[in-house]
Amino acid sequence: MTAGPEENRPTPLLVRALRREPVERKPVWFMRQAGRSLPEYRKVRQGVPMLEMCRTPDLCAEVTLQPVRRHGVDAAILFSDIVTPIEAIGIGVEIQSGVGPVVAEPFRSRADLDRLRSFEPEADLPEVAEAISIITGELGETPLIGFAGAPFTLASYLVEGRPSKSQERARAMQLEEPALFRDLLERLADISIASLRSQVEAGVQAVQVFDSWAGSLSEATYREAVLPVSRRLFTEIESLGVPRIHFAVNAGHLMEAMAEAGPDAMGVDWRTPLSQARRRLGEGFALQGNLDPTVPLAGPEVLERETRALLADAPELGHVFNLGHGVLPSTDPAMLTELVGLVHQITEKAN
Amino acid sequence: MTAGPEENRPTPLLVRALRREPVERKPVWFMRQAGRSLPEYRKVRQGVPMLEMCRTPDLCAEVTLQPVRRHGVDAAILFSDIVTPIEAIGIGVEIQSGVGPVVAEPFRSRADLDRLRSFEPEADLPEVAEAISIITGELGETPLIGFAGAPFTLASYLVEGRPSKSQERARAMQLEEPALFRDLLERLADISIASLRSQVEAGVQAVQVFDSWAGSLSEATYREAVLPVSRRLFTEIESLGVPRIHFAVNAGHLMEAMAEAGPDAMGVDWRTPLSQARRRLGEGFALQGNLDPTVPLAGPEVLERETRALLADAPELGHVFNLGHGVLPSTDPAMLTELVGLVHQITEKAN
Numbered sequence: 179m180t181a182g183p184e185e186n187r188p189t190p191l192l193v194r195a196l197r198r199e200p201v202e203r204k205p206v207w208f209m210r211q212a213g214r215s216l217p218e219y220r221k222v223r224q225g226v227p228m229l230e231m232c233r234t235p236d237l238c239a240e241v242t243l244q245p246v247r248r249h250g251v252d253a254a255i256l257f258s259d260i261v262t263p264i265e266a267i268g269i270g271v272e273i274q275s276g277v278g279p280v281v282a283e284p285f286r287s288r289a290d291l292d293r294l295r296s297f298e299p300e301a302d303l304p305e306v307a308e309a310i311s312i313i314t315g316e317l318g319e320t321p322l323i324g325f326a327g328a329p330f331t332l333a334s335y336l337v338e339g340r341p342s343k344s345q346e347r348a349r350a351m352q353l354e355e356p357a358l359f360r361d362l363l364e365r366l367a368d369i370s371i372a373s374l375r376s377q378v379e380a381g382v383q384a385v386q387v388f389d390s391w392a393g394s395l396s397e398a399t400y401r402e403a404v405l406p407v408s409r410r411l412f413t414e415i416e417s418l419g420v421p422r423i424h425f426a427v428n429a430g431h432l433m434e435a436m437a438e439a440g441p442d443a444m445g446v447d448w449r450t451p452l453s454q455a456r457r458r459l460g461e462g463f464a465l466q467g468n469l470d471p472t473v474p475l476a477g478p479e480v481l482e483r484e485t486r487a488l489l490a491d492a493p494e495l496g497h498v499f500n501l502g503h504g505v506l507p508s509t510d511p512a513m514l515t516e517l518v519g520l521v522h523q524i525t526e527k528a529n
Numbered sequence: 530m531t532a533g534p535e536e537n538r539p540t541p542l543l544v545r546a547l548r549r550e551p552v553e554r555k556p557v558w559f560m561r562q563a564g565r566s567l568p569e570y571r572k573v574r575q576g577v578p579m580l581e582m583c584r585t586p587d588l589c590a591e592v593t594l595q596p597v598r599r600h601g602v603d604a605a606i607l608f609s610d611i612v613t614p615i616e617a618i619g620i621g622v623e624i625q626s627g628v629g630p631v632v633a634e635p636f637r638s639r640a641d642l643d644r645l646r647s648f649e650p651e652a653d654l655p656e657v658a659e660a661i662s663i664i665t666g667e668l669g670e671t672p673l674i675g676f677a678g679a680p681f682t683l684a685s686y687l688v689e690g691r692p693s694k695s696q697e698r699a700r701a702m703q704l705e706e707p708a709l710f711r712d713l714l715e716r717l718a719d720i721s722i723a724s725l726r727s728q729v730e731a732g733v734q735a736v737q738v739f740d741s742w743a744g745s746l747s748e749a750t751y752r753e754a755v756l757p758v759s760r761r762l763f764t765e766i767e768s769l770g771v772p773r774i775h776f777a778v779n780a781g782h783l784m785e786a787m788a789e790a791g792p793d794a795m796g797v798d799w800r801t802p803l804s805q806a807r808r809r810l811g812e813g814f815a816l817q818g819n820l821d822p823t824v825p826l827a828g829p830e831v832l833e834r835e836t837r838a839l840l841a842d843a844p845e846l847g848h849v850f851n852l853g854h855g856v857l858p859s860t861d862p863a864m865l866t867e868l869v870g871l872v873h874q875i876t877e878k879a880n
Binding site: 344346347349350353354393394395396397398428430431448449450451470471472473475476477480484503506508 | 695697698700701704705744745746747748749779781782799800801802821822823824826827828831835854857859
């Protein structure tokens, strides 16, 4: 766990905003800020498979730091993938370019559960803590965000075998064999909990839990099949003492239910106005988001207009500026740098 | 236009349900009922490109009729694709297996508008009216549903060049060049209006307008950029005198706005409970849907349980039973046949 010295460090802007404390200006970071939109990233990635990048501390640190250097964002996010811990316990997963994670032997029956042994980060994936140590050493006062997959999304990858449009096999398994599906989610929750604990112990100062595919579920199914497990995950990581963000794309219909899992902040998709999110969720959560990721593709005038409109609609307290989904690979990085400056300038408090 | 003799035919169950008139049992049909789930379809399709099928009246009629023969559904839906009229006016479009429509030269600027000349169904695509004539001759009292793409979805295909996850180029064009984007939508609306008019004149008894990709828009953007054009489309086809269904997947947040376009019925995605749709839309619309398409993958017990639950939640008047999205290719057709019987049996009025 983090020791005494940290107590003398100022609490980062991001962490204060996630705790809904007053801030001198709004913090900004971008989902997928480390990635294909940056030429310096593409250069490092050349010829290196995704999961090898995640397991090579120097490379992982380098690409994690690139967007902080270039854009001046208020947080770094660990370069990784939600399937990294699963691969580390021996499930054959490959991240195929242009496709996403592909599982060699998809999960189909109870016997497959035995393949999901518990995850011991120190033994199975020590490279992540090493990378975090390098990154936090370089970052100074800028915080590093860690992350993990939520149980349903990890289960979807394992059952489908690859990214799919509507997670039909996973959802059919939930309908047909709810007990098996629940056991699968519980085991995956344990893996994500172990991963997040280890990331926080190594130095990350906030965590985000991605339930990327939850939007394919109806609210009733989410509440019945997923919420109890996600709630356990959030409860078990509460004692780590860092703010916990919960995010799914295309899941506006699940916002209240996902908030009931118990995070400190909700990431909001660009399709839900922040004022609506605030109204629906109440004052108890910070909000993160949610500029449409296509806005930075549309030129500086649109960027400024839409950013001002978003900030006018956003809560004053408890707001972290972000896109409503990941940075699109075709984004001109100069537009993101401009966006960071714009948010800082507009939200800076006159002192 | 249809002439005298039809007036002596009984009004089909589907049409009465779409008009919210009392029915002796609920009508059932399935989006993508003609398609890959049927072995007899796969046999006919072998080696025949999709758009060639659509332009060959005998083949089009055959695959349109197959699910009516097999399942006893209460409506046929014309086998076609929303890009068929666009291809017929000379835009290079190919439907690639496993991908979807791919446009040879995507739309990028105002100059591209000139490539979208007006669509003259009788001259450009007479095969569709021929197919409709064959189909309605075979169907007897079972109605045939026609369809067209909504302007935004057609525009997305043209601008993106292929199916895309979040229509980023199309949405960026809307942000950056709203006047151009609007002109593109208006022109595409004219094409869909011409197509629907011709289909009704040839004998279809209801139409469905698919705005498949609208769900990537926020409600504010939908209302500003899309709704006025979709509203014009629905207004102009009103005089055709057949019920008009409006459908989008993953667009629960747009339900009220899409209903304002003025259809008679709203297709509902499986993620929005029918009772919620009824509450949000009021009594003025019939509802179509919305069994989760994964339910037929999960065995007969789940099928019966979920079907009963759905019917208990559905409005008594003005409900057409359907899936909440298209039939999944991996569906066992026997399950769909069973589902039709189940809905008929449960909803049959004792006389």
